[in-house]
Amino acid sequence: MHLTRQPWSDLPEALQAVAQQAWQSYLQAAEEQGCDMPDSVELQSSLCRVFALSEYAAGVCRLKPELVMDLLATGDLLADYHPEIFYQSIHQQVVKTVNEFELKACLRFIRQREMLRIIWRDLMRWAQLEGTLADLSMLAEACVATALDKLSAWQAQQTPVPIIDGSRKQAELVVLAMGKMGADELNLSSDIDLIFTYPDCHETRKRGAKSPEEYFTQLGRALIRALNDRDSNGFVFRVDMRLRPYGDSGALVCSFAAMEEYYQNQGVEWERYAMIKARPVTGSEVLRQQLMQMLRPFVYRRYLDFGTFDALRDLKRQIQAQVEHKGQQNNLKLGPGGIREIEFIAQVFQLVRGGREHALRERRVQVILPLLASQNQLSEQCVDELLAAYRFLRHAENAVQAMRDEQTHMLPENALDQQRLSCAMGFVGWDAFIDVLQAHRDRVQQHFDNVFADVEEQANESPANKLWTNGLSDDEQLALLIELGFDDVEEAHRWIRHLRRGAAQTYLGEQGRVAWNQLLPLLINTAASYPQNTRVLARLFKIIEKVAGRSTYLLLLLENPSALEQLVKLCDASEWIADYLSRYPILLDQLLDPVSLYAPLEQAQLSQELSASLSGVAQDDLEMQMDLMRQFRHAMVLRVASADIASVIEVAVVSDYLTAIAEVILEKTWQLAWLHTIARYGEPRCGSGRKLRLVNFGIVAYGKLGGIELGYGSDLDIVFLHDSDGEVQQTKGHKSVDNSVFFNRLGQRIVHMLATPTAAGSLYEVDTRLRPSGHSGMLVSSLQSFVEYQRHHAWTWEHQALVRARMVSGADSLKQGFEQVRNEILSQPRDFDVLRIDVREMRLQMRAELDAAETDKFHLKQGAGGIVDIEFMVQYQVLRWVETWPQLLQYTDTVRLLETLAQVGVFSADDAQSLIEAYRCFRGRVHHLTLRGEPVILDADCESGKRQAVLKMWQAVFEPC
Numbered sequence: 001m002h003l004t005r006q007p008w009s010d011l012p013e014a015l016q017a018v019a020q021q022a023w024q025s026y027l028q029a030a031e032e033q034g035c036d037m038p039d040s041v042e043l044q045s046s047l048c049r050v051f052a053l054s055e056y057a058a059g060v061c062r063l064k065p066e067l068v069m070d071l072l073a074t075g076d077l078l079a080d081y082h083p084e085i086f087y088q089s090i091h092q093q094v095v096k097t098v099n100e101f102e103l104k105a106c107l108r109f110i111r112q113r114e115m116l117r118i119i120w121r122d123l124m125r126w127a128q129l130e131g132t133l134a135d136l137s138m139l140a141e142a143c144v145a146t147a148l149d150k151l152s153a154w155q156a157q158q159t160p161v162p163i164i165d166g167s168r169k170q171a172e173l174v175v176l177a178m179g180k181m182g183a184d185e186l187n188l189s190s191d192i193d194l195i196f197t198y199p200d201c202h203e204t205r206k207r208g209a210k211s212p213e214e215y216f217t218q219l220g221r222a223l224i225r226a227l228n229d230r231d232s233n234g235f236v237f238r239v240d241m242r243l244r245p246y247g248d249s250g251a252l253v254c255s256f257a258a259m260e261e262y263y264q265n266q267g268v269e270w271e272r273y274a275m276i277k278a279r280p281v282t283g284s285e286v287l288r289q290q291l292m293q294m295l296r297p298f299v300y301r302r303y304l305d306f307g308t309f310d311a312l313r314d315l316k317r318q319i320q321a322q323v324e325h326k327g328q329q330n331n332l333k334l335g336p337g338g339i340r341e342i343e344f345i346a347q348v349f350q351l352v353r354g355g356r357e358h359a360l361r362e363r364r365v366q367v368i369l370p371l372l373a374s375q376n377q378l379s380e381q382c383v384d385e386l387l388a389a390y391r392f393l394r395h396a397e398n399a400v401q402a403m404r405d406e407q408t409h410m411l412p413e414n415a416l417d418q419q420r421l422s423c424a425m426g427f428v429g430w431d432a433f434i435d436v437l438q439a440h441r442d443r444v445q446q447h448f449d450n451v452f453a454d455v456e457e458q459a460n461e462s463p464a465n466k467l468w469t470n471g472l473s474d475d476e477q478l479a480l481l482i483e484l485g486f487d488d489v490e491e492a493h494r495w496i497r498h499l500r501r502g503a504a505q506t507y508l509g510e511q512g513r514v515a516w517n518q519l520l521p522l523l524i525n526t527a528a529s530y531p532q533n534t535r536v537l538a539r540l541f542k543i544i545e546k547v548a549g550r551s552t553y554l555l556l557l558l559e560n561p562s563a564l565e566q567l568v569k570l571c572d573a574s575e576w577i578a579d580y581l582s583r584y585p586i587l588l589d590q591l592l593d594p595v596s597l598y599a600p601l602e603q604a605q606l607s608q609e610l611s612a613s614l615s616g617v618a619q620d621d622l623e624m625q626m627d628l629m630r631q632f633r634h635a636m637v638l639r640v641a642s643a644d645i646a647s648v649i650e651v652a653v654v655s656d657y658l659t660a661i662a663e664v665i666l667e668k669t670w671q672l673a674w675l676h677t678i679a680r681y682g683e684p685r686c687g688s689g690r691k692l693r694l695v696n697f698g699i700v701a702y703g704k705l706g707g708i709e710l711g712y713g714s715d716l717d718i719v720f721l722h723d724s725d726g727e728v729q730q731t732k733g734h735k736s737v738d739n740s741v742f743f744n745r746l747g748q749r750i751v752h753m754l755a756t757p758t759a760a761g762s763l764y765e766v767d768t769r770l771r772p773s774g775h776s777g778m779l780v781s782s783l784q785s786f787v788e789y790q791r792h793h794a795w796t797w798e799h800q801a802l803v804r805a806r807m808v809s810g811a812d813s814l815k816q817g818f819e820q821v822r823n824e825i826l827s828q829p830r831d832f833d834v835l836r837i838d839v840r841e842m843r844l845q846m847r848a849e850l851d852a853a854e855t856d857k858f859h860l861k862q863g864a865g866g867i868v869d870i871e872f873m874v875q876y877q878v879l880r881w882v883e884t885w886p887q888l889l890q891y892t893d894t895v896r897l898l899e900t901l902a903q904v905g906v907f908s909a910d911d912a913q914s915l916i917e918a919y920r921c922f923r924g925r926v927h928h929l930t931l932r933g934e935p936v937i938l939d940a941d942c943e944s945g946k947r948q949a950v951l952k953m954w955q956a957v958f959e960p961c
Contacts, residue, residue, distance in 0.1 A: 007044035008052065012428070014419045015052040022051035022058035030065035037065075038072060050120050053420050056405040057119045060112050067113050077117055078126065081135055087142045094146040103150055103226055107143055108233035114139050119188065119402045123424055129391050130366065132398065136186035141281045143236050144175055144192070147226045148219075148282050155219055160206040162215055164199050171201035173216050173253070174283035174291055175223075178243050182277040183363035187394065189401035189408075191238035192227075195278075196220040196253040199287055216253040238407065243274055256294060263298040275299045276347050276354075277363045300354040300361065332397050333409035337441025339397065341448040342390045348451065349377050356589075358616055365390060376593055382447050389440035392425075396437065399424035464524035468496070469517060484525070488534040495541050496524070507549030515554035519544070522558075526568045539571040539578035546582045553585050556592075563591040573645040575933030576712065577638065584634045584761055598648045600639045603660040610668055620679070625672055626753055629665060630760035636661045641712065645931055651924035658710040665754075665763055666699055666718070667809045673749040677742060682733015684742045686724040695724040695739060697746065698810020700818060702770045707804040708893045709923070712930045715765035716754070720747045720780040721807075723814050743780035751779075770801055783817050790825045796838035800875040802826060804892045827883050839876040840958040843869065853937045858947060860922045860929075860936045865947035865954070867922045870915055873957050874898060877906050894919055911953060918946035
């Protein structure tokens with residue numbers, strides 16, 4: 001072979017001699033073994049570059065020069081691998097082996113070939129970092145899986161395979177890849193962290209059978225030997241089993257049940273961190289899913305777990321202490337601003353939020369970081385800088401390890417290796433490389449410190465710290481409260497004494513006590529900045545007292561100053577919100593994102609959000625479904641209330657948002673209840689002869705829900721209907737019942753799901769008394785019986801209620817049927833004098849019973865000239881005029897009905913507008929008084945003009961001269 005140029009000439013001078021020597025050794029070996037060599041000048045130069053930068057690659061080519069032309073001839077060198085094709089290629093080679101000796105030789109040959117390819121592509125930057133890490137991870141996974149398949153087959157020929165409990169299937173060894181292999185982020189000379197486990201099973205009754213533990217221990221040891229043993233061809237992968245339960249002192253393999261018991265009762269925080277990247281790489285898909293589902297509750301908690309910050313902060317301190325002790329400040333992985341700090345930043349958010357947000361259960365750092373930016377957990381600049389640093393550090397790590405296939409993360413100290421690393425990273429010299437490296441590490445450390453800011457230092461800087469923690473006398477404490485500017489120092493002092501000496505502290509664990517003593521001074525100091533600071537302090541302390549036993553909420557506020565700021569702001573504005581947060585402290589996580597906190601969702605968004613929240617819950621897990629729906633409802637109502645008090649939304653649309661929340665909850669509730677009920681009884685069918693059809697179900701909303709006028713504390717007036725009729729009315733299922741039984745059970749389940757208190761509270765108080773015959777009637781009525789009752793037995797007040805009724809959930813055909821019934825009943829001929837007397841007498845009776853205001857006060861709802869007066873006038877006029885003006889059937893809400901009454905001439909435009917303004921004003925007052933925790937009663941002279949306008953109209957409608 002004649003060279004037209006020296007292929008090493010483009011290299012830095014310090015590396016040319018190394019490349020030349022390696023190149024000549026390769027040429028000699030190729031010639032001796034009769035191997036062809038690349039003719040391309042570019043390929044020759046690239047190979048010399050690889051030889052200069054990687055002694056390992058040069059050694060492989062010297063020992064097996066045929067690999068170079070094999071990689072070129074197959075096209076593998078320049079091609080991106082497809083995982084399935086790559087796996088099949090390795091499988092086809094491994095399957096031909098007949099014993100462990102051949103298996104080891106085959107795996108080591110595969111490893112040498114693929115490592116040469118990966119190093120060559122990486123050092124030439126023909127592959128992106130993600131491709132290099134993925135190829136290494138695919139290689140490890142394929143070697144583990146194919147070797148285990150072969151070893152399992154051999155062992156099964158000698159020893160009967162254990163049988164999975166409750167089935168006749170043979171059990172399998174499931175290998176759980178941890179660390180970088182699990183995350184598809186394996187580096188060039190990494191070991192592989194594995195855990196061996198197997199499904200709950202028992203030994204067979206055949207001769208020679210072993211216990212499952214013995215059987216799989218033998219198989220696991222054989223797999224480790226196949227991968228880990230070093231011979232003249234090296235090794236495949238170093239295997240590290242120390243992450244298994246109990247570490248080195250634990251059994252090599254354990255059953256699913258043993259793993260579950262260990263992680264539930266003894267798993268520690270660092271094991272949660274490690275388990276984020278866990279991924280099964282062997283076993284059937286069913287076993288893999290079963291294992292991960294079992295481990296998920298340990299890794300991802302249902303609540304926001306802010307204790308993770310402290311745990312990972314402590315873990316990082318331990319690593320830093322080791323780094324300093326062993327002089328490893330130049331460690332690319334563990335040193336300051338290194339790879340581990342970037343991983344910690346990403347994974348702390350996964351541990352904190354992954355239980356709620358399934359998207360954060362991703363294993364790869366480069367996927368998680370942009371996701372955190374999209375969720376406003378980290379800034380775009382922070383993520384961009386972390387990703388740039390991560391790629392730089394991982395490239396440098398690979399270059400260091402490519403030199404000799406050593407598992408090291410240390411920057412080289414000798415000049416030749418420093419030149420190698422600088423060249424691999426694209427720098428002309430060591431100093432230039434170090435400058436860029438240090439800039440990346442400085443940025444990483446800054447971001448790490450910002451995320452893991454030591455809250456203890458923040459607390460010590462708080463002006464109120466000595467008030468809470470020091471042994472000051474009462475006079476000294478009062479003086480300090482005066483200095484802090486509290487408007488009622490005696491009351492503020494009483495609250496501080498109460499929390500310091502009260503029962504709340506008895507619920508604190510060790511971690512909670514530390515957080516408690518750090519948080520309270522911050523709350524005192526923050527509350528002091530508000531005008532009515534003692535009131536704010538009292539509301540805050542009520543919340544903190546309720547969550548004292550749950551350190552995760554204390555840590556949430558400590559770790560997130562903006563969340564604490566939002567909490568104080570809301571407590572200042574609304575006693576109702578403060579009470580709401582104290583009853584449902586899980587809502588504190590809503591304070592983390594002010595953008596979403598003050599942005600209520602529209603109905604379509606609400607539906608999507610609720611469906612996503614429930615998507616990972618098993619269909620038969622009613623308890624979890626109920627809890628998640630309650631958490632969802634509380635969070636969405638909090639958003640509306642927050643936006644309301646901040647005047648981000650108009651008062652007129654508050655009820656629209658609250659109604660939308662209720663409708664979405666109702667829709668999902670009956671859907672889930674339907675699935676539960678048909679699972680037990682089968683689907684309800686009806687008809688005559690062979691012409692059977694499925695029965696439809698729907699929910700009719702009355703009152704404020706029907707009128708799209710829900711308030712913050714409103715209950716739900718609902719009626720359940722179905723359209724079952726015909727000779728046959730039975731469910732088609734294993735346990736068939738009459739449709740009436742089915743729907744009664746369905747209705748009971750819906751009411752149970754809505755109203756039953758759980759740890760997450762209740763959804764809504766439910767009132768079903770507006771159904772036909774009230775309490776004495778069937779909980780769920782057929783549309784036919786509903787029509788019959790409304791035609792012949794309903795009272796005037798029930799027809800009034802029908803004015804605001806609408807079907808909010810159910811099949812379209814049933815909705816149409818209900819609308820026809822409603823239109824018919826409301827449009828029927830009436831005696832107008834009797835109608836006017838009935839409506840008036842009912843309203844006067846309500847005033848006498850429900851208007852609790854004193855004579856010099858005005859009850860906004862029940863008082864004369866109040867909200868209910870307006871509603872009764874509208875309902876009366878609809879019943880009076882709907883036969884003449886059918887357009888009055890179109891709406892159920894009071895405002896649009898008033899507008900329609902004006903359009904048809906029942907009210908003048910001015911009179912209708914006066915009533916609309918009064919109605920909106922009074923309802924807005926009700927919303928805000930509710931949020932302030934005050935009764936819905938005003939002084940008699942408040943809003944007197946609007947009230948008098950209502951009374952004047954009442955007189956004209958019900959008491960004409």
